[in-house]
Amino acid sequence: MKGSTRNLLVGVAYVVLLGGLLWLAQSTLNNYYLRILAVIGINIILTVSLNLTNGFTGDFSLGIAAFMAIGAYTAALLSLPVAMKTASFPGLPEWLQGIAAPFLPATIAGGLLAAGVAALVGVPVLRLRGHYLAVATLGLMVIVRIVANNWQDVTRGARGINGLPPVSNIWWTFGWAVITIYVVWMIVNSPYGRAMIGVREDWLAAQARGVRLLRTRMLAFTISAFFAGVAGALWAHLITAITPSSFSFVITFNIVVMLVVGGMGSITGSVLGAVLLTLLPEGLRQVETALASGGAPVYGLSQIIIALLAALVMIFRRQGLFGGKELRLPGMVERE
Amino acid sequence: MPSSTATLLNVERLGKSFRGLQALEAYSLTLRTGELLGVIGPNGAGKTTLFNLLTGITPPTSGVIHFAGVDVTRRRADEIARLGVARTFQKVRLFPALTALENLRIPLQTHERAALWQVILRTPGFLHSEAALTGAAHELLATVDLQAAAHKPAAQLSYGQQRRLELACALALRPRLLLLDEPAAGMNPTEADALMHLILRLHAEFQLTTILIEHNMRLIMNMCPRIQVLNYGRLIAEGAPMEIQGDPQVIEAYLGQAEAYAAD
Ligand SMILES: Nc1ncnc2c1ncn2[C@@H]1O[C@H](COP(=O)(O)OP(=O)(O)OP(=O)(O)O)[C@@H](O)[C@H]1O
Ligand SMILES: [Mg+2]
DSSP states (O other), rough: OOHHHHHHHHHHHHHHHHHHHEEEEHHHHHHHHHHHHHHHHHHHHHHHIIIIIIIIIOOOOOOOOHEEEEEHHHHHHHHSSSHHHHHTTTTTHHHHHHHHOOOOHHOOOOOOHHHHHHHHHHHHHTTTOOOHHHHHHHHHHHHHHHHHHHOHHHHHHGEEEOOOOOOOOOHHHHHHHHHHHHHHHHHHHHHHHHHHHHHHHHHHHHHHTTHHHHHHOOOHHHHHHHHHHHHHHHHHHHOEEGGGGGSOOOOHHHHHHHHHHHHHHHHHHHHHHHHHHHHHHHHHHHHHHHHTTSSSOTTTTTHHHHHHHHHHHHHHHHTTTTTTOOOOOOOOOOOO | OOOOOOOEEEHHHHHHTTTEEEEEEEEEEEETTTEEEEESSSTTTHHHHHHHTTSSSSOOOEEEEEEETOOTOOOOHHHHHTTEEHHHOOOOOOTTBBBBHHHHHHHHHGOOOHHHHHHHTHHHHHHHHHHHHEEEEHHHHHHTTTTGGTTTTTGOOOOHHHHHHHHHHHHHHHOOOOEEEEETOOHHHHHHHHHHHHHHHHHHHHHOEEEESOOOOOHHHHHHSSEEEEEEEEEEEEEEEEEEEEEEEHHHHHHHHHHHHHOO
């Protein structure tokens, strides 16, 4: 059997296994744990897609929160029940008022709009590299937030949107996580991905060997934004309420830490980083409340520990847990 | 049908200044298909600058470059590369984390690229083109005698191997013009001789038009029927090796450099 066919079958087997595990979780865990599990799926989407820009292409983007916000607001405005829209959004355009889209198209629309915005801002922003690019994408987050705060008719400003249909669950988030991993993996192991890695390794040599720099970086940036938008939509319908401040730098920071701890340029590393660093703070939060019995609760402990962990990884194992390598899943074969 | 003596590269009064420093000035060249031109000159003469201008890495301050009848003066480096101008760098530039094979795939893939949806769905057409790419990469590795290093990261190759891999990367573009910037620098005499034989063989086998920058006088005089000499950004002599060797200005330029060294 050819390597690619074999890997495809093994991959399908893993997805089936994942489905079984999710079903088991669904039937045994309570809502609190199911929600954590759903967030793990969302964080996998965010970390794996961020890896495409920050890990593989070497463009250190900090725009995730902005793209999540765009995806979340778009999907929310599409999926809200019509009655709710007429009551809470009198200023909304008529065509939008009449729509109560199902979750899947709303999510896809959120991703597409985020990608569209990425394509627009990409042209000026991707002229920059390194710190400059990081700062510019951070600026994007600030802009999106200001728009969300002031575009009252559409976003309800600081009051935010609540009462979203609670349709997001582990099936949706892990379904999208599987799609994200698959798409990113296929791109990375293709001419597109090699061009991205070439740009990261030595952009001048890449250009001298025929690589279109802007197009390559733009592709990574927009695909990454698409999945961040999807993740925003999934998250909005999990929490069921969003405000402009939901999409703060803390989210971006957490995802960047997951990426760095897992190892930039490793997809399996990203998955592991996302799982570990979603579970760890949840565990620590229980410690926080447990410690509270003596006096005031020590909130923020988990954030501090995550920040420390990031610093330690940067100091002692800069390449992250996986160091840019992939964990070979049992049953898969190396393709030349 | 183009004859073998058609002009491939035509450069007119090319100039580049870096904040007042004239790195190259009024440089002109007409290169015919199949030629092997040597470019020599003391340190800082502007040889590498010439390659940077020809490949679009740095924009010229004056002059015009025509390649295969196309004005490429203001084209981006990747466009020029895809038109068929390939180069190696004086200081080796590879993708250190990628294996030798993967290094070659990047320039090889410029001529065949599947659409994104084909990549994501792994269509038979895409898998076929990937297999063809792998085959071509192995062939190139054999050309530069690096088969054994196919799966080693470029960073782990010896210096001589890296130089050969870089040459293979340039060939992978399927170029019509090959620019080699001191390809044998830092090699021992045996390695350097072997490399020069390889370059001569490639040139003869594929009628590959080549410009070779080289410090080693003995090598370049033996290899190139035509030589240009640069000094302080200016073309001071041009001709057959015998003419160049006897040219007083050339002797002066190199003597001057020798004296400068002696004075250090
Ligand atoms: N990017 C740059 N910025 C400023 N000056 C430069 C730049 N590139 C080259 N120069 C200057 O231009 C002149 C020509 O440099 P160039 O590298 O072309 O010389 P070269 O003939 O290749 O020398 P060598 O034999 O040492 O490689 C030198 O004085 C160099 O310092
Ligand atoms: Mg030089």
